Amino acid sequence: GQALYNIPLALRLTGALDVEVLRRTFAEIVLRHEPLRTTFLEHEGQPLQRIHAAPAEWPLPVEVLPEGAAREDTLRRRMRDEAALPFDLSTGPLLRTRLLKLAAEEHVLLLNMHHIVSDGWSMGVLVHEVGSLYAAFAEGRPSPLPALSVQAADFAVWQRQEGNSEGVQAHLDALRESLKGLPALTLPSEHGLPATRTLRGASHVFTLPASLVRTLEQVARERNATLFMVLLAGYETLLARYSGQDDFAVGSPVAHRTRPELEPLIGVFLNTLVLRARLDGDPRFTELLERVRESSLAAYAHQDVPFERLVDALGVERGTDRGSLFQVMFALHNAPVPPPSLPDVRVELLPTAPDTSRFDVSLSMMAREGGLEGTLEYSLDLFTPTTAARLASQLRV
Numbered sequence: 001g002q003a004l005y006n007i008p009l010a011l012r013l014t015g016a017l018d019v020e021v022l023r024r025t026f027a028e029i030v031l032r033h034e035p036l037r038t039t040f041l042e043h044e045g046q047p048l049q050r051i052h053a054a055p056a057e058w059p060l061p062v063e064v065l066p067e068g069a070a071r072e073d074t075l076r077r078r079m080r081d082e083a084a085l086p087f088d089l090s091t092g093p094l095l096r097t098r099l100l101k102l103a104a105e106e107h108v109l110l111l112n113m114h115h116i117v118s119d120g121w122s123m124g125v126l127v128h129e130v131g132s133l134y135a136a137f138a139e140g141r142p143s144p145l146p147a148l149s150v151q152a153a154d155f156a157v158w159q160r161q162e163g164n165s166e167g168v169q170a171h172l173d174a175l176r177e178s179l180k181g182l183p184a185l186t187l188p189s190e191h192g193l194p195a196t197r198t199l200r201g202a203s204h205v206f207t208l209p210a211s212l213v214r215t216l217e218q219v220a221r222e223r224n225a226t227l228f229m230v231l232l233a234g235y236e237t238l239l240a241r242y243s244g245q246d247d248f249a250v251g252s253p254v255a256h257r258t259r260p261e262l263e264p265l266i267g268v269f270l271n272t273l274v275l276r277a278r279l280d281g282d283p284r285f286t287e288l289l290e291r292v293r294e295s296s297l298a299a300y301a302h303q304d305v306p307f308e309r310l311v312d313a314l315g316v317e318r319g320t321d322r323g324s325l326f327q328v329m330f331a332l333h334n335a336p337v338p339p340p341s342l343p344d345v346r347v348e349l350l351p352t353a354p355d356t357s358r359f360d361v362s363l364s365m366m367a368r369e370g371g372l373e374g375t376l377e378y379s380l381d382l383f384t385p386t387t388a389a390r391l392a393s394q395l396r397v
Contacts (some may be wrong), residue, residue, distance in 0.1 A: 004199050006114035007123055007339070008083035008352045009035040013107045015345035018138055019062060019099065022109075026097055027058035028143055029126065033266040034151045035117035039092040051153070052092070057283035062099045064081055065361045075100060075108060083352055087114045094118075095126075110348065117152075119270040126266060131340030159306065161241040171302040176313055178298065179274060180212045185239065185248035185327045187360055189382040194325030197321050200380040201357025204388040208396065210370030224284065225293045228332045231372075233285065233331050235363055236277040238394055247277040252361075254303050272307040273299040274325050361391070 030036045031054040039076055041048045065074050078100055087094055092113040101107050113123065129145060136144050162168055186193070208216075213227070220230045232250065256271040257263050278291050316324045339347040354377065362377040374395070378388045 002084045004356045004358055006083060006087070006164065006239070006354075007113045007115055007118055007120070008079075008081050008354075009111040009123055009127070010350040010352050011071075011109045011111070011339060012348040012350055013109055013342070013345050014348070015105055015342075017105070017107055017342075018191050019060065019141055019346050021134055021137045023058055023060040024137050025130055026095075027055065028061060028133050028137075029129050029266075030054055030058060030093070030095065032129070032148060034153060035267045036095045036113075037093060038117060039094075040089040042115065049153075050126060057058075058095050058097070060099055063359065064101045071102060075102065079108070079110060079350070079352060080355070082110045082112055083354060084110070084356075087112075089114070089116060103393045113266075115268060117268060118266060119255075119268050120253070120328075120337075121269070122266040122334070125264060125341050127337055131342060134340070134342050146264075148264060150261050150265070152265055152269075155262060155265075155267065155269060162304065168304055171305045172309065172313055174275070174298075175302050175305055175310055178295075179249070179276060179310075179314060179325070182249055182276060182325065183245065183247055185243055185360070187239070187243050190384055190387065191382060194381045197379070197381055199356045199358065201355060201377055202377045202380055202385060202388070203353040204375045204385065204392050205351070205353070205377070206257070206376070206392045206395075207368075208365075208372040208374065212396070213371055219289075225289055226296075229292050229296055230290060231365060232275065232280060232296070232330055233289045234280065234395060236292065237285070237288065238391065239328060239361075240277070240279045242391070246281075248277050248328075250275045250277055250330045251326040252299075253329075253331050254300070256303060258304075269301055271305075273303060274307075274310065275299055295339075300335075311354070327360045329359050329364075331362075331364040333364065333366045363395075 023174055032201065034051050037052045037054055039050050041050060041054065063078070065071050065078070078098075082096070082098060085096075087096075094117045096112040098108075098110040100110065111123075111126065113126070118126075132144055177178045217227050220227050223230075234253075236250065239250075252273045253270050253276055254273055256269050262269055262345065275292075275295050278295070279288060283291065300369075311324050314325070336347070339349045341347070353375075357377050357379045359377075360379050362381055364375050364377070366373045367374070374392060376388050376392045378391075383391075
């Protein structure tokens with residue numbers, strides 16, 4: 001139930017919002033998606049999940065914020081508190097909704113889901129369904145969404161069945177061989193490496209302009225690569241320069257919705273790839289890009305192996321202070337979550353920066369208006385805001 005696994009989202013709603021229609025919208029979404037009404041228990045040392053019946057009504061508490069100069073400060077504090085509030089996995093629900101009323105026609109909707117039942121793609125599904133259902137219910141129409149043919153629990157069954165196949169075992173053997181002798185990445189820290197890591201973190205936000213992104217895309221096309229691979233090669237170069245290491249791993253999430261019937265589901269389907277960085281021999285950037293291309297394609301080919309199974313196969317101890325196979329992450333989001341379109345209401349996505357960090361450094365890039373918005377999330381046990389800003393600035397070089 002750690003807040004580290006929360007997935008928060010905040011939407012500013014300006015206009016004639018119908019709170020009861022919004023409440024009914026969430027009740028319908030929870031009815032559609034079993035994970036949002038699932039709880040997790042432990043029985044004789046084994047985890048169990050329990051799927052509950054959908055509630056007749058959905059709780060959507062409304063808090064009226066005080067007027068005056070302090071209102072925006074109160075709003076930021078409420079957003080921060082909600083993002084940091086842990087879930088109780090045994091009692092649920094693992095979706096929370098709260099509405100903050102700033103004025104008669106101005107609200108902020110706070111959404112939060114736990115990662116055990118959700119992933120980044122799921123947040124996009126949730127936002128899309130909020131828009132579709134609210135618009136229909138506001139006009140007195142029934143739900144326009146098609147019935148779901150499967151649920152997340154079906155995927156879990158498929159994954160267990162396929163996990164014992166010879167094909168998955170062959171993929172696991174190949175991954176184990178490719179990661180043999182992998183060293184941990186140790187980035188220099190102003191504070192020195194602490195004996196015990198906490199989860200204290202912060203974020204630095206920056207942008208890469210559209211002109212630079214177009215140049216990077218051209219480099220990718222010339223080398224039969226992708227923008228992801230070019231950005232990853234630049235990130236690996238920066239990490240190698242800071243650490244003095246030429247061999248380490250970068251973790252990267254993949255949506256892993258490999259069947260079309262999984263695409264409209266809320267659930268956790270995401271898998272984590274382990275991308276080994278090889279910078280031995282001081283390669284030119286074009287050489288490094290070719291190495292990154294090869295390692296990325298190999299990792300994608302083996303993406304059906306669950307990360308947890310790979311960790312077990314490599315005999316890596318879980319629950320340690322630092323990441324089990326990697327200490328840094330990289331993600332490129334080509335399709336950012338668009339705010340829902342609600343009738344008579346203007347919707348704006350508000351930034352929600354977490355104050356936790358699971359890894360030493362985690363870089364995520366989001367496509368926005370032709371450019372890229374970068375978020376460098378970092379551990380405050382290791383780095384200062386000044387160092388994080390310097391790291392981000394050197395990504396542009």
